[in-house]
Amino acid sequence: MPTSPAPTDLRQEPPLKRPSVLRDTAFLRLWSGTTASGLATWALPFVLGLAVLDRSLTPAGLGLVLAARTAGFLVAVAVGGVLADRHSRRAVVLWSALAAAVAAPLLAAGLGRSLPLMAAAAALAGAGQGACRPAFQALTAEVVDAGRRQQANAAMTLAVRVSALAGPALTALLAVVLDIAALLLGIGLLWLVAALVPGRGVTGAPAPSAERASFRAEFMEGIREARRHPWFVAGLAALTAVIATGYSATGVALPLISRDRYGSEVVLAAATTAYTVGALAGALLIARWRPRAQGRAALAGLAAYGVAPLSLMLPVHPAVVVAAYAVAGIGIELFNVPWFTATQREVEPGKLARVSSLDFMLSYGLAPVGLALIAPAIGAFGAAPVLGACALICFLVPALAALVPTSRHFSRAAPAERAADGGR
Incomplete structure (x- = not known):
């Protein structure tokens, strides 16, 4: 006769409370490296702008150097995505950040002496930046377990x-x-921190393959993986549209309107600061908030960018x-953090870097196109119609993306399956 289970066997064990990701040494090392790379990326155009004020670089030279950096980024982000799925993500971060670090003294050597050297060094810096971005995204998924990735991505931003x-x-x-x-x-030193501080991932690393397909075939495999997730395609289209129109329009129009309508640069400085402070608040909020329909909440946050061009009309x-x-x-940030988290959760680990590279290629790649077209459009049609069209696109395209069924949760799986997998 079978015995009855002990009373303790009938009780459901309480769920284990995961420690904060901020107490995880591996994550803190990754966070430090990512932060150093982000600071170096931001600092370069600012320092080069100071060089223009110092008359050691002309405005035309600045444009050429920044264009070379953008070109290097766009080429390397695709290459870096494939390499980070072929090899160790940690190794790709190391060598790409070292390339950007080497570019810094070359820029310094060319300053005031050789514009071609500066342009070549800027292309190398952009290549290092582009190659490490998808590798950092994939490395986050290796270092941090699924249940803490949203907190980790919020800490990064x-x-x-x-x-x-x-x-x-x-x-x-x-x-x-x-x-x-x-x-x-000093920018070169920041890139050295990005290269040397992060540790190796512990989970989810791509399995080695005995036979490697061609580079093009592996890149196309990443595109097929992205298309397997309709929410990703819809969300990326919405993000690209908002950056190419709303972000570009406000970047061009805000300085002009601050000067011509309000008579000073105070509005420009205050609005730019308010955007960053708002992003900080959004990151703090989304670190703990879990909306029931997270994908649609994120797309609503993305659509909120439309109020910026609307306010300038x-x-x-x-x-x-x-x-x-x-x-x-x-x-x-209500969009960015869930977007990165969902990509790390839903995409097959061995293809994550390639899918992330598509994200950066389109969203970053079309931004310069938007910036180049907005000024002539404002000159031809006036500021108000252009800003109104950009605001409409910012509101409409994310709303259309939210209608894609899998966009509700940024997932192809049912909520119960995601909860069982630790994704919630």
């Missing part, structure tokens, strides 16, 4: 926003005691413009 907020003042202070060449070498009080930019900042 918080570091980026704090750098953007405090970086200009810090760089300006350093420029008082250091020349431009020394600041460029009419002669409203400057406080309205500042508040609109704060709302846009909150919304962009």
Whole structure:
């Protein structure tokens, strides 16, 4: 006769509470490296702008150098995605960050002496930046378990926003005691931190393959993996549309409107600061908030960027413009953090870097196109119609993306399956 189970066997064990990701040494090392790379990426155009003020670089030269960096980024982000899925993500981070570190002294050597050398060094810096981005995304999925990735991604974006907020003042202070060449070498040191500090991942690393397909075949395999997730295709289309229109329109129109309508640069500075502060608030909120329909909530946050160009259309009080930019900042992080987390959760681990590279290629790649087209459009049609069209696109395209069935949760799986897998 079978015995009855003991009473303790009938009780359901309480779920284990995961420790904060901020107490995880492996994550903190990865966070430090990612933060250093983000700060170095932000600092380069700012320092080169100081070089223009210092007359060691012409405005035309600045444009050429920044264009070379963008070209290097776009080429290397695709290559880096394939390499990070073929080999160790840690190794790709190491060598790409070292390439960017080597570019810094070359930029310093060419400053005021050789514009071609500076352009080549900027392309190398952009290549290092582009190659490490998908590798960092995939490495996060290896270092952090699924249940803590949203918190981890929020911590990453918080570091980026704090750098953007405090970086200009810090760089300006350093420029008082250091020349431009020394600041460029400091950027190289940041890239060395990004190269050397992160550790190896412990889970989810791509399995080695006995036979390797061609580079093109592996890249196309990443595209097929992305298309297997309709929510990803829809969300990426929405993100690209918002960056190419709303972000570009406000980047071009805000300085002009601040000067011509409000008579000073105060509105420009206040709105830019409000956007960063709003993004900080959004990252803090989404670190713990789990909406029931997370994908649609994220797309609603993305659509909120439309209030920024909308606020610039009419002669409203400057406080309205500042508040609109704060709302846009909150919304962009309500999208970014769940977006990165869902990609790390849903995409097959061995193809994660390639899918992430598609994200960066389209969203970053079309931004310069938008910036180049917005100014002529404003000149031809006027600011109000262009800003209105951009605001409409920002509202409409994310709303259409939200209608894709799998966009509700940024997942092809049912909620119960995601919960069982630790994704919630």
